[in-house]
Amino acid sequence: MERQSIIHEVKKQDIFDIVVIGGGASGLGTALDAVSRGLSVLLVEKYDFGKGTSSKATKLLHGGVRYLAQGDIGLVIEALHERKTILKNAPHLARTQQFIIPFYDRWQGYYYLMGLKFYDLLSFKSTLGDSKMLSKKETLALLPNLKKEGLKGGVSYFDGQFDDSRLCIDLVHTIIEAGGFCLNYTSFEGYTLQESGNSLIHLTDHLSGQDYSIQTKSIVNAAGVHADDIIDKSGIEKNFSITPAKGSHLIINKSFLSSDVAIMIPKTSDGRVLFIIPWHGVSIIGTTDIATKDKSFDPIVTQEEITFMLQNAAAYFEKAPTEQDIISKYSGLRPLVAALDGHESSKDISRKHKIVKSKSGFYSLLGGKWTTFRKMGQDTIDFLIKDLQWNVKKSNSENLTIIPPANKNIGKPFHDLLPYTSAFFDYAIENELVESVEDLLARRTRCLFINKNATLEIVDEMINRIAVAKKKDVTWKINQKNQFLHLANSY
Ligand SMILES: Cc1cc2nc3c(=O)[nH]c(=O)nc-3n(C[C@H](O)[C@H](O)[C@H](O)COP(=O)(O)OP(=O)(O)OC[C@H]3O[C@@H](n4cnc5c(N)ncnc54)[C@H](O)[C@@H]3O)c2cc1C
Known part of the structure; x- marks a missing residue:
């Protein structure tokens, strides 16, 4: 992949079927599905692929145990199916992860087991392993650093785990191999509707500073929390709004887990779940959920969030992590489609994606989650081709293998604490x-x-x-x- 030759090829095209705005999970899922049907597609990303929310996830491929509790069964079934699809199509960066919910009250243990058995059932043939009750001894054998006093046992279940921004770059590779075009550091600056019904899209190349325009038959706005700014730039009436919700994570040494098993804390002091997950030789603690108006690309993890996560984790450890144990931290913004009455708190707004038509040929893909990125893309293209009455092949993105990077990461790491050669x-x-x-x-x-x-x-x-x-x-x-x-x- 070489940027200048991609730009050269893009400028040579007469017209694209679709231009996708945004190089995160939503945009890449849309472009992947488009190329799987033989459509010509250009994806433009203002900064780098995954620079937005899509590099800042908790790294879970999950149906969402929490969405189950909220009764969002359809979303859970769809996500469990997609969890399996990613594990099948990108085995180099996605894997099955065992989780344990430790419990200190036996009835709570039965309650979690019942919920997780239902979760297993909803995965139908896509199950990754059966949920089961573990005794105190079995729980401590897997998580020796858990607080022992009062511990009654643990409920074990399985979900998926992946590397989010690596999936972005491997998707770019896959889309380009399949005949599509993806450009980073290229922003959508507006468009002009032509008499033919096609659009002239105005782009800026932020590396050369050059502006240029290309023609397209349709536009998909997949700019995450910035999707409403794209509508403003386009001069069309806004028929949705986005409420960003900040979610932060702490990275601590792996020794706090001392095994490859993750912990799910089922109820934090603000009524959410908190995960502690092994990842690339460290542990991720997350996350928070705070409605915000700030759309910055690298939101600050506040002292309040650090204290909240450490305090909620501490209740479960013999040797609890402290601020001195934090070796990195990061925060991302959930692009939640705001409820119309504005009364829901961000943790209650549905994670289900929405596709909104703003004008003929201009569509926005909003909300959703990483796990369902491919299905979100498929639904968007289905919506678009139906609306524009295009006669196009059926989606084949479910069967596309995501191209892994060359096998160069074998041997001694360049730095002892970083897993890369x-x-x-x-x-x-x-x-x-x-x-x-x-x-x-x-x-x-x-x-x-x-x-x-x-x-x-x-x-x-x-x-x-x-x-x-x-x-x-x-x-x-x-x-x-x-x-x-x-x-x-x-x-
Ligand atoms: C804290 C947190 C934890 C999460 N954990 C999980 C998880 O464990 N599992 C899961 O399945 N999901 C998870 N999610 C959800 C998931 O990460 C998001 O739904 C997903 O990454 C959103 O992707 P997106 O493409 O819509 O947005 P983004 O990734 O933000 O991509 C939008 C892109 O549009 C670009 N853009 C903006 N303006 C322009 C322009 N004018 N021109 C060109 N490009 C532009 C931006 O630069 C950005 O890169 C989590 C989310 C958060 C916040």
Whole structure:
């Protein structure tokens, strides 16, 4: 994949069937489904693929035990099916994960088991393993650091786990291989409707500073929390609104779990669930859920959120994690489609996606979750082709294998605390549309998420490698370092 040649090819096309705005889960799912039907598609992403919410998830492929409790059965069934589809199509970055809900009241244990047996049932043939009751001894054998006093046992169940931004970049690769086009650092700046009914889309290339326009028959707005800004830019009437809800995570040393089993805390002090999950050799604690008006790309994890997560986790550990144990942290924004009356709290607004037509040929895909990204894309294309009365092949995205990166991550890691080899960094720089050191250290590899200080120790070396590969000068290197240090402040 080479950015300049993609731009060159894009400019040579007379007209696209679909232009997708946004290179996160929703946009990539839509573009994937479009190419699976033989449609011509261009996806544009203002920053880097996955720069928005899609690199900041809890990394779960799940039906949503919580949505079950809210009675959203249809959403759970759909997500459990898609969980299996991702495990099948992207086995290199998705895996089955065992969870335990520890309980200190026997009746609560039976209650959770009943709910999870129902969860198993809803997965039909897509089950990843049976939920079952564990004795205190069995629970402690798997999670020796759990608080022992009063512990009655645990309920074990299975869900999926994945690497979100790696899925973004592998999807880009898959879409391009299938004949589509994806461009990072390219923003949608507006469009002009032509007499033919087609649209002229105005784009800005943020690396060269150049503006250009391309023709398309239709537009899909998949800009996450920024979807309503896209409508504003387009000068069309807004018929939906987005309420962003911030969710934060802490990264702590893996030793707090001391096994590959994750913990689900079923009820936090604000009535939510909290996960502690092993991931890339560390543990993720998350998440919070706070309605916000701030749409920044790297929201700050507040002291209040840190205290909330540590306090709720502490109740379950013999040796509880403290602030000194935090080795990184990150926060993302849920793009929730706001309830019309505005009375629901963000944790009650449905995670089900919505497809909204704003004008003929202009559609927005809103809300949803990573687990269902492919089905969200399929539903969007189904909606669009029905509305525009196109005669197009059926979706085949469910059967498309997601292309893995070349096998370069075998051997001694470049840094003891980061799971990537020197060869993998070089491979990503050369082959994965890396334009900044942040692309390399936050999304092609997950270094910044895994361990901030270790990442800061390799940043100079990585800036140099990118500079050599992409022929960048000293000023570029200084800017990269300053921008990365600024970003790392929020991690
Ligand atoms: C804290 C948290 C935890 C979560 N955990 C999970 C989980 O464990 N499992 C799960 O299934 N789901 C999870 N989700 C949900 C999931 O992450 C989101 O639903 C999904 O990532 C949203 O993807 P998106 O493509 O809609 O938005 P985004 O990823 O934000 O993508 C939108 C993109 O549009 C781009 N854009 C904006 N304006 C323009 C423009 N003018 N031109 C071009 N591009 C533009 C942005 O740069 C951005 O990259 C979680 C969400 C949060 C917030």
